[in-house]
Amino acid sequence: MKPIANGCRLVLFGLLLTACDKATGLDYDALPESICTIAQLKLLCDGQSHTIADQTSVRGIVTANNRYGEFPGQLVIEDATGGIAIAADYPAADNAYPLGEEAVVYCNGLTLYDYGGKIELGKIGDGTTRIPREELGKHLRKSGKTPVRKPARAVRIDELTAAHVDTYVRIDGVHFVETGTWCDRDPETGRPRTSERTVADARGNRLTVRTAGSATYANDPLPKGSGSLCGIVDYFNGVYSLRVTGFEAYFAATPATPPTAYP
Structure with missing residues (x-):
């Protein structure tokens, strides 16, 4: 098994600038037209952490949630370029983000951080990395597409x-x-x-x-x-x-x- 190489985290500024929506204001009223891939999002974090302060967004299929108590305080989403774990304080019983649902993540104000050698996404503050429950509607939205389970x-x-x-x-x-x-x-x-x-x-x-x-x-x-x-x-x-x-x-x-x- 091959280790994670630090070189894969070099920031490709030109690619990111063309692939990500870089509006200066915070607007969560509509789905963004331009979205980063998950791989491009991870490249923004080339150190221990990176707080996102612009209109960067990603979307991916939910491949893991806490419906069966397996991922407490986490969601995992995946697109064609890879996956990322999102720390979020959401009620598992509501099954708000079912497996196969396409989720859109508005990353403004969220933080990418290195946890044991892999990049995760959350919100740093008050001793936690989870997105607070009261802010979930601002940062996590369903795309509206019919949920389809991604084959393993x-x-x-x-x-x-x-x-x-x-x-x-x-x-x-x-x-x-x-x-x-x-x-x-x-x-x-x-x-x-x-x-x-x-x-x-x-x-x-x-x-x-x-x-x-x-x-x-x-x-x-x-x-x-x-x-x-x-x-x-x-x-x-x-x-x-x-x-x-x-x-x-x-x-x-x-x-x-x-x-x-x-x-």
Whole structure:
């Protein structure tokens, strides 16, 4: 697996100026005519953080949300150039940003920041990076198109690169190394806690699967046998991992059952 190279973050000013709407005022009343790609947006952050102060906007298909407690305080969107995680304080029970929905993100006042080697988007302030709930309507809008689930891209564990980070993938022919449940329990509270498991393929390649303790299936047993997982590729300090989205785990020995919505 190839690491994320710093060189990919060089700012291509000419390209950005032609591809992004650079109006000086803040206008959220209509969908922008000119929109950056996600890859171009990430290029704006060539350090630890970059606060956006113009009419930069992006749009992408929602590939991960917190409907099943899998991505607390986050959305992930993806376009043809890549994906990005957005820190946002939204009510999961409302399913306001369902999987397959096309979302438009008005980035004025938001901050791109480097988190363990990958670029995320949020709003810095008061000890949090999440876009406050009262500001969601200003920064996150639906495009109005009919939601269409994006098919997961098949990839092998040993093929993962920086281009796959925060994108929706399918990994076939893997089995869980451990037995037990998706998440461990906190010894003090007894509640599930965010946990890591490992899957391996027939070639001996291994990948960490990270599951939030808030996932509605946190106490369910891990699938048995060989199968496929669909999820978002994560990256932190040189290590790739997978976060399952929509409880998409397809194992013949353990048929998938529809998950319970959160909370």
